[in-house]
Amino acid sequence: MPAMTVSDPAGRTLDLAALRGTPVLLNLWATWCAPCVKEMPLLDALASEYDGRLRVLTVSQDMQGAAVVEPFFATGGYAMLEPWMDPDNELGFTLGGGVMPTTVLYDAAGEEVWRVQGDYDWSGEEARAAIDAAIAE
Numbered sequence: 001m002p003a004m005t006v007s008d009p010a011g012r013t014l015d016l017a018a019l020r021g022t023p024v025l026l027n028l029w030a031t032w033c034a035p036c037v038k039e040m041p042l043l044d045a046l047a048s049e050y051d052g053r054l055r056v057l058t059v060s061q062d063m064q065g066a067a068v069v070e071p072f073f074a075t076g077g078y079a080m081l082e083p084w085m086d087p088d089n090e091l092g093f094t095l096g097g098g099v100m101p102t103t104v105l106y107d108a109a110g111e112e113v114w115r116v117q118g119d120y121d122w123s124g125e126e127a128r129a130a131i132d133a134a135i136a137e
Contacts, residue, residue, distance in 0.1 A: 001026070001110035002094045006059050006084040009066035014084060016091075019055060020110040023134045027058045027103040028092050031072045035119035036101040040076060042122035046131075047080035053135050059084045061092050061100065107134045 001024060003017035016026075027043055029036035040058070047056035058081050060069045065087040073083040086092065095102060105114040114130045121127065 001106045001112075002091060004086075004091055004094065006086050006091065008083055008085065009070045014057075016057075017110070019057075019106075021108055022055050023053070023108050023131075023137075024055045024057055024106045024110075025103060025131065026106065027056070027101055028061055028086075028095065029058055029101045030061045031068045032062070033100045038119065039101055039122060040078065040081065044076075044078040044081050046122050046127070050131065050135070051080065054131060056081065057084060058082070059086050059091055061086055061089050063087050063089070105130060105134050107137045109137075113137075 001016050001019060005013050005015050007013045025046070027039070029039070031037070043056055043058060050056070060083065062068050062085070065085050069083045069085055092098070095104060099117040101118065103116045103120065104112055107113050113134050
């Protein structure tokens with residue numbers, strides 16, 4: 001897991017390195033990315049299903065930051081997702097690939113165990129199997 005910091009619309013920050021000890025599903029997305037928007041309800045449901053066992057972290061790559069992310073979350077009605085942002089795209093450059101959405105699953109030690117680039121069905125058996133394996137480690 002990259003040792004980087006993301007922020008929310010209120011200015012709170014989250015040090016990603018501090019999440020070690022908990023498996024994390026890190027999703028890079030943007031409000032203008034149709035596959036990203038399609039995935040958000042699935043990721044919210046996943047966060048609810050794995051609450052306490054997996055941290056689902058969605059990080060916007062929108063350069064406009066809170067100006068677009070805050071309204072998106074206000075209308076989305078997500079129960080479990082938080083509006084973290086990386087408007088300078090530092091995290092996107094660090095993870096590489098340049099495709100959105102990009103989602104990386106980290107085990108509790110902060111090691112990458114699985115990566116998906118592009119549209120993905122987070123309600124499917126393949127996703128659950130990978131997550132269950134990461135949680136079991």
